[in-house]
Amino acid sequence: xxxxxxxxxxxxxxxxxxxxxxxxxxxxxxxxxxxxxxxxxxxxxxxxxxxxxxxxxxxxxxxxxxxxxxxxxxxxxxxxxxxxxxxxxxxxxxxxxxxxxxxxxxxxxxxxxxxxxxxx
Amino acid sequence: xxxxxxxxxxxxxxxxxxxxxxxxxxxxxxxxxxxxxxxxxxxxxxxxxxxxxxxxxxxxxxxxxxxxxxxxxxxxxxxxxxxxxxxxxxxxxxxxxxxxxxxxxxxxxxxxxxxxxxxxxxxxxxxxxxxxxxxxxxxxxxxxxxxxxxxxxxxxxxxxxxxxxxxxxxxxxxxxxxxxxxxxxxxxxxxxxxxxxxxxxxxxxxxxxxxxxxxxxxxxxxxxxxxxxxxxxxxxxxxxxxxxxxxxxxxxxxxxxxxxxxxxxxxxxxxxxxxxxxxxxxxxxxxxxxxxxx
Amino acid sequence: xxxxxxxxxxxxxxxxxxxxxxxxxxxxxxxxxxxxxxxxxxxxxxxxxxxxxxxxxxxxxxxxxxxxxxxxxxxxxxxxxxxxxxxxxxxxxxxxxxxxxxxxxxxxxxxxxxxxxxxxxxxxxxxxxxxxxxxxxxxxxxxxxxxxxxxxxxxxxxxxxxxxxxxxxxxxxxxxxxxxxxxxxxxxxxxxxxxxxxxxxxxxxxxxxxxxxxxxxxxxxxxxxxxxxxxxxxxxxxxxxxxxxxxxxxxxxxxxxxxxxxxxxxxxxxxxxxxxxxxxxxxxxxxxxx
Numbered sequence: 273x274x275x276x277x278x279x280x281x282x283x284x285x286x287x288x289x290x291x292x293x294x295x296x297x298x299x300x301x302x303x304x305x306x307x308x309x310x311x312x313x314x315x316x317x318x319x320x321x322x323x324x325x326x327x328x329x330x331x332x333x334x335x336x337x338x339x340x341x342x343x344x345x346x347x348x349x350x351x352x353x354x355x356x357x358x359x360x361x362x363x364x365x366x367x368x369x370x371x372x373x374x375x376x377x378x379x380x381x382x383x384x385x386x387x388x389x390x391x392x
Numbered sequence: 393x394x395x396x397x398x399x400x401x402x403x404x405x406x407x408x409x410x411x412x413x414x415x416x417x418x419x420x421x422x423x424x425x426x427x428x429x430x431x432x433x434x435x436x437x438x439x440x441x442x443x444x445x446x447x448x449x450x451x452x453x454x455x456x457x458x459x460x461x462x463x464x465x466x467x468x469x470x471x472x473x474x475x476x477x478x479x480x481x482x483x484x485x486x487x488x489x490x491x492x493x494x495x496x497x498x499x500x501x502x503x504x505x506x507x508x509x510x511x512x513x514x515x516x517x518x519x520x521x522x523x524x525x526x527x528x529x530x531x532x533x534x535x536x537x538x539x540x541x542x543x544x545x546x547x548x549x550x551x552x553x554x555x556x557x558x559x560x561x562x563x564x565x566x567x568x569x570x571x572x573x574x575x576x577x578x579x580x581x582x583x584x585x586x587x588x589x590x591x592x593x594x595x596x597x598x599x600x601x602x603x604x605x606x607x608x609x610x611x612x613x614x615x616x617x618x619x620x621x622x623x624x625x626x627x628x629x630x631x632x633x634x635x636x637x638x639x640x641x642x643x644x645x646x647x648x649x650x651x652x653x654x655x656x657x658x659x660x661x662x663x664x665x666x667x668x669x670x671x672x673x674x675x676x677x678x679x680x681x682x683x684x685x686x
Numbered sequence: 687x688x689x690x691x692x693x694x695x696x697x698x699x700x701x702x703x704x705x706x707x708x709x710x711x712x713x714x715x716x717x718x719x720x721x722x723x724x725x726x727x728x729x730x731x732x733x734x735x736x737x738x739x740x741x742x743x744x745x746x747x748x749x750x751x752x753x754x755x756x757x758x759x760x761x762x763x764x765x766x767x768x769x770x771x772x773x774x775x776x777x778x779x780x781x782x783x784x785x786x787x788x789x790x791x792x793x794x795x796x797x798x799x800x801x802x803x804x805x806x807x808x809x810x811x812x813x814x815x816x817x818x819x820x821x822x823x824x825x826x827x828x829x830x831x832x833x834x835x836x837x838x839x840x841x842x843x844x845x846x847x848x849x850x851x852x853x854x855x856x857x858x859x860x861x862x863x864x865x866x867x868x869x870x871x872x873x874x875x876x877x878x879x880x881x882x883x884x885x886x887x888x889x890x891x892x893x894x895x896x897x898x899x900x901x902x903x904x905x906x907x908x909x910x911x912x913x914x915x916x917x918x919x920x921x922x923x924x925x926x927x928x929x930x931x932x933x934x935x936x937x938x939x940x941x942x943x944x945x946x947x948x949x950x951x952x953x954x955x956x957x958x959x960x961x962x963x964x965x966x967x968x969x970x971x972x973x974x975x976x
Contacts, residue, residue, distance in 0.1 A: 322476025403698010495788030653885035
């Protein structure tokens with residue numbers, strides 16, 4: 273499956289995870305079957321409004337089935353939930369450690385927004 | 393004639409000047425006098441004028457409704473929406489009303505004609521009187537992004553029956569961005585309220601840029617909290633050829649009257665004359681420039 | 687690390703003067719980062735006198751532009767424009783001041799004669815001062831203040847605060863309750879409302895408090911010009927108490943503050959200014975919560 277991870281930087285698997293979803297600079301799209309990944313710029317980063325919505329739309333369009341991120345607001349959450357994309361919370365470490373924790377089922381999953389509007 | 397009252401810096405006394413000037417004119421003039429409170433995010437003029445409202449209207453824009461049955465999940469609406477108010481996920485459309493700017497683009501672009509529109513209230517308009525003064529204000533609904541459409545509606549609605557000879561004051565919000573520009577649009581002149589401090593001067597320069605350079609309106613300055621540092625503003629005004637039309641002194645007494653929400657011209661009779669003189673000078677704005685008032 | 691935004695609702699309550707004083711006092715006790723989120727009329731730096739170290743162009747918005755050679759003057763753009771931004775003619779043109787950048791006309795033009803252009807509507811700066819790094823900005827006059835510039839600025843300040851281990855980020859917030867204010871409240875923990883005992887002050891304090899509640903912020907109050915009106919002062923203090931706002935302290939009406947602004951530094955840097963003991967008390971109370 274495809275997992276989207278919000279990143280602070282573009283440095284491969286060593287990229288630091290971003291604690292915010294809507295305006296993170298990059299997303300990693302990791303394919304668990306092949307172990308390959310792409311890193312894309314988050315088009316929502318400098319959106320005037322609705323950054324969470326735009327970022328979530330991007331993740332949906334990329335076909336991700338899970339998201340690993342820090343804080344997600346209610347709008348982003350409702351978009352991801354509509355596409356039945358599972359959300360896992362991870363605020364620190366890098367892409368590599370986040371994926372390891374994910375495989376070990378050590379990340380808590382979010383059933384609702386983790387933050388009020390404009391915090392993520 | 394339309395006079396906009398603006399400032400650049402917040403808290404210089406714009407609404408105080410607008411309310412007192414408008415009421416002073418209304419009491420003396422045979423013609424109609426209006427005050428429109430265009431600070432629709434935080435309208436305060438009514439606190440001083442205690443108007444009785446006899447007309448109300450909602451400020452409405454058309455916003456989309458999505459027919460989920462006709463929708464085939466193509467996502468085109470989400471793509472064309474510049475404001476990220478629409479997402480398409482899991483075959484469904486998710487609409488975020490508070491981000492919508494009511495531009496109509498999604499409705500026009502849906503290949504399945506699955507989007508129709510319905511009116512949505514974005515603010516409220518009220519009109520009435522305070523003694524002889526005609527008063528109107530607008531209030532933006534909390535959560536909606538732009539005050540500009542409400543200001544636009546207010547001006548159109550409140551002034552539709554105003555007479556040709558009416559004197560109309562428009563109290564702008566502080567600053568010099570879009571809502572202030574909208575308030576200044578179609579004004580004949582601007583009164584800029586400032587204070588003799590570095591903050592006052594800094595922000596006066598910004599609003600003068602908008603008024604003189606961008607909008608090419610004649611303007612005059614009202615210097616509030618006037619005192620020993622007036623030179624700071626005087627020098628700038630001389631440089632820009634802007635007349636200083638009135639000064640109100642820095643005075644604890646004035647601040648106290650203001651704090652109660654009482655009009656200065658009612659509590660302090662010695663201030664009636666300065667406001668009358670200010671009003672007289674506005675007339676000369678009109679006479680100087682024959683285009684003004686047309 | 688704590689992030690605090692200083693708000694007032696109403697302009698002229700003394701927010702920026704107090705922000706600068708708190709910045710000075712805080713910087714003596716801990717490492718801080720500062721941001722001036724009033725990008726429409728940025729005044730904080732007049733007191734902090736910082737030195738610019740970086741300047742970034744702000745591409746605020748987009749506008750639609752008609753290619754005059756391709757335009758067939760059919761008028762479709764004018765039909766669909768809801769912002770009165772299209773000027774009829776041969777060719778049709780778009781009034782950039784009125785254009786909201788919705789791009790509806792772009793999608794409707796039958797000959798694809800319209801394209802979008804980003805335009806620079808301001809710039810923001812990272813500067814260094816005696817009190818810590820300062821992030822501030824200027825939005826060009828007449829531009830839209832959507833909150834986007836505030837968002838960029840506050841985010842940059844937050845990143846620097848995180849990466850340099852600052853103990854506090856103090857944001858001097860914009861007036862009002864609109865988008866720029868909500869953008870300044872992004873991710874903050876606390877709000878300090880600076881108000882005054884006047885009918886306007888009370889009215890706007892209530893509105894800005896509503897906004898703070900919406901964000902779930904811990905709210906503090908400083909009542910400035912407190913001795914201007916005794917009954918309003920009492921009303922506001924008891925309202926504040928009922929609403930769970932923590933009162934950090936009060937400052938009396940003092941005309942000498944206006945003069946003090948000319949010294950181009952925080953009030954607390956002026957030895958023996960009569961308000962300083964109260965400002966220090968306010969800071970000490972705030973510090974307990976950081």
